Amino acid sequence: MSYYFVIVGTQDNPLFEHEFGTSKAGGDGQARFPEQARHMNQFIVHSSLDIVEEVQWGAGQMYLKCIDRFFNNYVSCFLTGGNVKFMLLHQPPSSAVSSTGVVLANPRGSTSTIAANPTSPQTEEAVRSFMLEVYESWVKTIMSPFYNVNMEVRSPVFRQRVAAAGRKYL
Amino acid sequence: MSTSQAPGAGAKEQSGLRYPTSGKTIYHRPLNRAKTAELSGASFAYLFSEMVNYASKKIESIQDLEKSIASNASFPPSSSSRLNIQGHPIGLKLLDLLLYREPPRTQTRSLNIITLLHFIKINVWQHLFGQAADGLERSSDPAKPDEYMIIDNEPLVNRFISVPRDMSQLNCAAYVAGIVEGVCDGAAFPARVTAHSVGKQDDGEMWPGRTVFLVKFLPDVMERENFLGKS
Numbered sequence: 001m002s003y004y005f006v007i008v009g010t011q012d013n014p015l016f017e018h019e020f021g022t023s024k025a026g027g028d029g030q031a032r033f034p035e036q037a038r039h040m041n042q043f044i045v046h047s048s049l050d051i052v053e054e055v056q057w058g059a060g061q062m063y064l065k066c067i068d069r070f071f072n073n074y075v076s077c078f079l080t081g082g083n084v085k086f087m088l089l090h091q092p093p094s095s096a097v098s099s100t101g102v103v104l105a106n107p108r109g110s111t112s113t114i115a116a117n118p119t120s121p122q123t124e125e126a127v128r129s130f131m132l133e134v135y136e137s138w139v140k141t142i143m144s145p146f147y148n149v150n151m152e153v154r155s156p157v158f159r160q161r162v163a164a165a166g167r168k169y170l
Numbered sequence: 171m172s173t174s175q176a177p178g179a180g181a182k183e184q185s186g187l188r189y190p191t192s193g194k195t196i197y198h199r200p201l202n203r204a205k206t207a208e209l210s211g212a213s214f215a216y217l218f219s220e221m222v223n224y225a226s227k228k229i230e231s232i233q234d235l236e237k238s239i240a241s242n243a244s245f246p247p248s249s250s251s252r253l254n255i256q257g258h259p260i261g262l263k264l265l266d267l268l269l270y271r272e273p274p275r276t277q278t279r280s281l282n283i284i285t286l287l288h289f290i291k292i293n294v295w296q297h298l299f300g301q302a303a304d305g306l307e308r309s310s311d312p313a314k315p316d317e318y319m320i321i322d323n324e325p326l327v328n329r330f331i332s333v334p335r336d337m338s339q340l341n342c343a344a345y346v347a348g349i350v351e352g353v354c355d356g357a358a359f360p361a362r363v364t365a366h367s368v369g370k371q372d373d374g375e376m377w378p379g380r381t382v383f384l385v386k387f388l389p390d391v392m393e394r395e396n397f398l399g400k401s
Contacts, residue, residue, distance in 0.1 A: 010358075056279075057281060057394070057398060060278035060280070061278060061279075062269075062277055062278070062279060079279065080266055080269075081269035081279055081356065081357065082262055082266050083356065083357065083358045135270065136201065136270065137197055138266075139201060139266050139267055139270045140197050140199070140201060141196075142262070142263055142266060143196070143201075143263050143267065144196060145259075149259070149356075155195075155197075157197050158197065161197060
């Protein structure tokens with residue numbers, strides 16, 4: 001189960017990217033995107049930005065849940081007060097055997113884990129908690145007087161925080 | 171000093187990041203307000219007077235000078251627009267900070283102009299000045315439906331500022347106008363905010379320092395507002 005997390009600024013520019021995998025149910029925290037499709041993640045997230053803009057004026061909540069689906073990829077979004085979008089793309093593991101003959105998905109992992117069910121309420125709750133933690137670190141980032149709007153976030157401490165939140169909830 | 175620091179700096183240099191001696195980065199500081207986090211009015215007034223001074227001197231970089239010579243436009247910017255620019259990033263930060271501090275049930279982004287202006291009038295003003303703003307009005311001119319006014323009877327920033335008669339069009343509340351503009355721009359309602367003093371200086375006037383912040387939204391905001399209002 002792989003996750004691709006992006007923070008998109010107000011000009012549709014990416015400010016922060018992070019790939020990781022699930023650490024629950026025996027996962028090792030590494031992303032397992034197929035090599036040739038890895039760059040597609042950016043395009044998929046970019047295309048769902050249109051949907052974000054459509055949905056954001058309908059409801060006032062910050063967490064917009066799962067807004068888009070592209071084949072196997074599900075995109076969820078969290079919108080901050082300053083119109084910065086936290087997009088999470090999740091790709092449940094396919095149960096097909098890989099070319100080396102090793103089964104990538106954990107065969108004992110039940111289908112009720114977060115990994116396998118991207119639209120279940122537990123997943124929504126887990127993603128919401130993850131987003132809230134990243135939001136806290138994000139507010140601390142923008143409070144810095146040296147941070148201007150739409151600036152790239154390069155702090156390794158921020159990356160550690162996002163990774164820790166990912167390990168904790170996803 | 172520099173030689174004793176060199177070995178330590180070499181070890182941390184791989185990330186190019188220097189940690190403070192206590193090891194605590196900004197990510198370790200709490201976001202919720204501690205009770206002792208008030209700032210004294212005197213320190214703020216001191217700092218603000220220096221800011222006004224800086225904004226009114228025509229301090230420019232070489233690029234600004236070159237730009238003004240080349241374009242012959244109305245450069246340099248006036249001191250009130252400089253104060254406005256100084257306040258703008260604060261508005262952006264306040265928007266997210268105040269939203270974060272609200273209890274999770276009421277954490278909503280503003281979807282229309284009235285909600286946003288209420289947020290500014292109550293939350294932002296409370297955070298900055300300890301009390302809500304004194305009034306919120308819509309312009310009664312039918313030709314200008316996009317102008318709203320926030321009224322403050324005694325802006326804190328003007329308390330220790332006296333403006334000489336030859337600069338009477340300057341209102342140092344342009345700094346607060348910049349903050350309000352930052353909040354509006356951040357929330358996707360771009361606007362131009364200016365501060366105007368409407369208090370008369372005669373005796374008998376209750377609020378001589380009465381200031382009106384005129385918020386003029388851009389046309390696309392009004393278009394979206396009308397579209398959302400209909401559906």
